Amino acid sequence: MSFLTKSPWILHYAATSCNGCDIELLACLTPLYDVERFGIINTGNPKHADILMVTGSVNEESRKVLENLYEQMPDPKAVIAIGACALSGGIFREAYNVYGGIDQVIPVDVYVAGCAARPESIIDGVVRALGVLEERSKNRVRQRKVA
Amino acid sequence: MNLEYWGFALAFIVLGPVVGGLLAGIDRRLTARMQSRQGPPLLQPFYDVLKLFEKDTTVVTHLQTLYLWAFLFFMVIAGVIIFLGGNLLLSLFAMTVSGIFLCLAAESTNSPYSKIGSAREMLLMMAYEPMLIIVPLGFFLVVGSFQVADILAGEPSQVVQLLGVLIGFLFVLTIKLRKSPFDISTSHHGHQELVKGLTTDMSGRDLALVEIGHWYENVILLAWLYLFFGPLGLLWALPIAVVLFFAEVLVDNTNARLKWGTTVKASWWVAVLFGVTNLLVLPFI
Amino acid sequence: MLLISFLIVFPLLAALAIAFAPTADLRSAFVRWSALALAIASVVLAVAYFRTGPEFFSLGDTWNGLLDQVFLLGGIAVALVLLYLCRRISVRQWYIPALILLQMGLILVAELAPGHPEVARPFYVDSFSILMALIVGVVGWLIAVYAVRYMRDYHAQHPEVRDRQPAFFAIVFLFCAAMFGIVLTNHLPGLFFFWEITTLCSFWLIGYSGTAEAMRNAYRALTMNLIGGVFFAAAIVWLTFNPELQTWELDVVIANGGAAALIPAALIAVAGLTKAAQMPFHTWLLGAMVAPTPVSALLHSSTMVKAGVFILVKFAPVYHGTEVGLLLALIGGVTFLATSLIAVNQRNAKLVLAYSTIANLGLVVMCAGVGTTATLWAAMLLILFHAVAKALLFLSVGTTEHLVHSRDIEDMDGLVYRRPVLAMTLMVGMLGMFLAPFGMLISKYTCFQAFLTVDVFPGGGILLMAILAFGSAPTLFFWTKWMGKLVAMPRRTPEPMPEVPREQAFALLALTGLTYLACVLYPFVDWAFILPYTQALADAGLVPPPSDSTHWETFILMSVMLAGMFLLPVLFWLRPPHYATVSGYLSGANVAGSASYRGAMGGEREVTARGYYLTAFLDEQRLTRQGLIAAGILMIAMLMGAAL
Amino acid sequence: MTVPWYSISALVTKSALHKPATRLYPFEKRAPYARTRGHIQFKIDDCNYCGICAHKCPTHAIVTNKKAKTWAIDHTLCILCNSCVDECREGCITLSNHPLAPLGPADVARFREEYQAPPPPPPTEVELTPRDPAAP
Amino acid sequence: MSQAEPFNEIELDQWVATAEGLRADGYRLVQMTGTARPDHFEVMASFDKDYRCANYRMRISREHPQLPSISGIFLAAFTYENELKDLFGFEVPGLAIDYGGNFLRTKTKIPFAGSVTTKKGPTTASSQPAANPEQ
Amino acid sequence: MANRTIVPFGPQHPVLPEPIHLDLELEDETVMQALPSVGYVHRGLELLAEHHDYLDMAHVAERICGICSFIHSQGYCQTVEGLMGLEVPPRAVYLRTMWAEISRIQSHLLWFGLVADAFGYESLFQHSWRIREQIVDIIEETAGGRVIYGTCKVGGVRRDVDNETLQRIGRHIREIEAEYNELADIFRNDRTIRKRTVGIGMLEPENAHALGAVGPVARASGIAFDGRRLGYAAYPELDWEPVVEQAGDSFARCEVRLREINQSFDLIAQCIARMPDGEIEVSIKGKRPQGEVMGRLEQPRGEVCYYMQADGKKNLQRFRVRTPTFANIAPLVHMLKGCDLADVPVITLSIDPCVSCTER
């Protein structure tokens, strides 16, 4: 078993989110949901993070930021898109400064629907991402052995 | 130096991280409960570090790893000195060296958050060094030796004689454990204007080394605390030390983070008012 | 005796040869080989008198008389030269010639007094003077080797400065001669004569570039040293006329140890404080920074300031256990604390070094004031370690300055990646200055222990200890900050730099080796130079006998630490980890790697990170003022204490 | 006026001694409120493919095809505004109180391909009439 | 909030003087914004005093859209003026803190300027997601 | 040569969950210059009026921000209703007022947590969010969403809340208030918090006025402007006074919000007590918005303005929102000058910035 699944540290980035999904993500960290039960810490630092959680769709500026953050995260890593905006642009899909879902910029592993996504769904999303991470961790270990 | 002490030193090297990790685990759990949260499993710190070993390591400069090795090396030495029953002042110096290498590791990345973090760590060192130096000196005045073994063999009343020093030490312990109100150079839990300060640009194994180093450090600090009560015997001293150690968690949860200026001033005043004063009145107690 | 005269006379001859050398190459060769000869001679001296107690030399009556005359006439000559040098000062600086005349007068009063004391044994060697001679000889040699090339480059870079290299090197050698004289003579007026020569030389060297600033600083140095000289002369006058203790022999004064010796000791202490740039007088050393770097190195590490602390340590047995001693120690303490704090403010690398020098000398003064065996031990080690490490640092900074064209610490960013060897020498110098397991820390450690046992005045020792504890903290800060600059990864590929000249590299590496060696071999140094000296003093009942309380595992652990410092880089070099590199964290706004980010105005913006100078927290001017006042009061108290 | 340091210490100590407030979510699920907007459910039996729902949907998450008798929703677009539920006269769209399970890339691709979510319609031309100075 | 707070039409060259007057009268700048019209732009600004809004409207030519800055009078105007600059492409001489057209950094430059409708880049739902390296 | 440290503060930064960006120029840790930048959340939703008809735009308006979501939809609907000349039934008005005040409490409690987090007071952060969660539960029970209400529509509200539930909520909020008061007292009296906020980030009354500060920022500097006094919704009929503080520092801004939470609890109770019976919406059949209007409301963060132009078509011609945080940027720049780096998050959060509102 990979220890990655026991201690997934997250990085949250609000792309062009309306804050709705952001605060739901924050709510996950607070007493009522307390994801630290699963070893989750909101690190706020890409270099420590295992899971990138993005709320909101990408616009001109946040696109570059997302790319930077994703690149600075060490492998194995996973990306969760949270909320309709991050999935597809949601109601802002047609706005002139919006590119759409974040999968246009970085690969997304788990999509959590909702507007706003509920903390429960976000927790479910993390659980699903853990599966992805476990898989990648195994591959990674194998690769290292070969190398 | 007898065999027994060599055993202690060996045990420190091997078991230090285990104890330190457990302390961290209890700390996190306790913190969570104080915040009305369920909190992570007790073994969470170990999961974290084991995970970090699974992760890839990315560096800004390769040399940062070297500095981190030195950080860990000197931290272990500092502990070994204590557990050998050796010279407390020397152990403190070794700890300082280790801290400086941690700063260098952060400085070497040359990214602003790490650098500000390390500058603040240096400021903190500047803040707590005088008080930390006063502790062994206090023991020296009471016991007549810097040797840990002699201090342990001292009179049980030494903690009363050194009460001021103990208070001062507890004060700077908050800094050393990176707890609120003095968690200004990096943040373990909670968020910080410096992101992760010192450790911002470390990842994977590098970060794991830092974590392990901190575990060792925590054990060393616990040992320092233990020394005050050492002559009371293990049965009394260890629980008291552990309780005082975790009292820091309470402090952590009941204070806002202060700024470095306040921290430096406060620690120096504490060192003067409690540390130096205690030593001055020592002949009269 | 031959050796001694060689050490004093040879540099004089060398100075002449250098001054009149027909070609620059020949001059350089003279400089190199004479300096080497001096170094070898000092080593030979060390070997010849290895672990002996003090040994005194008499020249026989005629020669002794002649020597008196030489010292007298020489003193007058020095004074005349000084007066000549003052020919262009403004009226407002009337006090400089006044001071010269005053000390001239004093010394003439003493020397021309009928029945002034005779000196039977004008020279001596003991292990402390051997240690000092080694420092002057070896470090002086390396600095001289370094200076040859440095001065050539210096003049290439500063065409506006008049090229007076022959005189420059001649005076450096003159300086060395005087230093050897100071550490080897037992003859107080003789000592004073050498003392004045160093004043003269330093004046000339500081004013070398001839700019207005240099001249101003040179005159400041001169004034301060003259004040010291006056006090020294006063001490000699006192010793000439005091019926209780009428002697010109250094060892007699020290051996007296009683109240009678206290007054001259206190007067000489003031002289020592000026030379050692302690607090009421410290500004001259800061001004000395305008001189070419080898001069700074010379003044700071092996000569000049070391003469000051040498004399103080020499008199330590007199200060031991007296209020005067405690006050002296406190002057050192005030200096140590204030300058350590001020050093945090400094961006100019040479000023950082200057303040650190003053602080470290303050520490030595503290030790001398306390004057127990342990502090003597610490003081001597401090002198040694400081000499080596500071010389290394100054020379490294000089080289760095030539490479990056700045003395600003901020501009030394990433030196580890740009000139690894140079950065390494700088780092070793700094480690040597403040970090376990290197030298300075061993001494500090001993100081702590020793100060705690001071019992002149209740709480006095605690006060000294507190000063040491609080002063060490900022030291940690400013050195680490500087090291941090050196190790910082350049954000962009840096421009290539010129090579370090071979000779300079040699001097730097040799000093690095010495720094390292001094740490590794400090037990040997202890055994070879310090123990015999303290033992002799203890045997004479001047200080309590040395007690050896260092546990053996302390040595082992120190060695492990030292080995770790060495082996970890080697290990790293042999088995480097293979990690991927990424850009530094810039809140996700990176544009060009770690170097720039997307700024608020939309454009690309360079990241910069400046070190902390805490100018708002610690104010240089305020600290200086407070230090000056405190030290001034303490000094007056010390003099009054001695008189009462 | 409370004693400064004491009250917070009391609060955290009290919290530490009591059961944490945490809802142990995946292990214990609490009952949703009646109005909780979880996700959109569709019962195809009653649908007459009138397309009102698609028309009313602000994000065009629903596509209906009267001829082919298909009805599809792209959950990644749905903002749970509830308009479709309110507007459907047949009552075949309902709101589940339970949020949708997280989706993987494959699920999303399926939505996007199989259901052929429409490209966003072109923006409405807003007529640029010169402002009538008489208008308020 | 009511239509009882009508927009006063003023000429562009009275603008700065008006703002100065309002400042002297103790008004607070509430907002500034613009609209695109077929043949000109309009700039609307509102000022508040004692819960009453004074609204103003100016016309700005399309050929040479220029709006003199009032950020020297109301510093708060710098955000609005920078926004106008970005969204409508105005020139704002005298801007106190000038972001140089990089205030919002939009994908579509000057989105409000031309006709009211805008062209968009690639559309969302039908476009391809970024490739996932492990699939 | 590095004379200053130049740090990008944000866009991704853990202290501020939102992507705000500041260019900081530091000497040691003193901020010599702080330049905020926007654009990381700019969506351009004002122009979405071209894509969505004026009814759908209510959904867009609500999603300008997930924190002050309800009042945005309320403001949008109210302003459109003004253009259409609709009279909203009193029950709807009261329900809107109640939700608006619940939303204000929710927003202020959220801010409470974030500011506590900004100066490292983690336990206060967690406890405030624990209390906030109870408010969110009320929102979910009455509206169906936790952050997006979706209850406001042009002409009234979409959901009614039955009186029994209202009474229950009325009782429940008193319990929540008691819990909250404990926390607020801790905040007010804690020495370390005072150390971090008192005298930090000064905004003098004249500057507050000149820089156009709104909401708690202005009120903390002694300016008694509260948008709810403009006379919309049920506020004229309710019994309340704007909260005003004089000090103008970060602590005063915090204090204003702390007291406003109590005020909002009280307003909710009043709304529930006076809740009229009757319809919850009017028919909008055959009516279209026409004309031009500037509507103003009070958000948790201050006065928000909606400007609309319509010509009787389905789509609005111009829709424009000026949010309180946008107005508070200039005061923020003023406050940040000369502060410490460690104060940056605290001062920034003392204006309670909302970036998605600011940038729309």
Ligand code: NFV
């Ligand atoms: N209150 C509020 Fe808003 C609005 N309008 C703010 O600036 O929060 Ni997102």
Ligand code: SF4
């Ligand atoms: S999905 Fe909805 S709630 Fe989430 S950010 Fe987008 S608009 Fe806001």
Ligand code: SF4
């Ligand atoms: S409105 Fe109802 S009946 Fe009509 S297409 Fe939609 S689901 Fe079917």
Ligand code: SF4
């Ligand atoms: S809930 Fe709203 S967004 Fe979702 S499908 Fe129905 S109408 Fe569309």
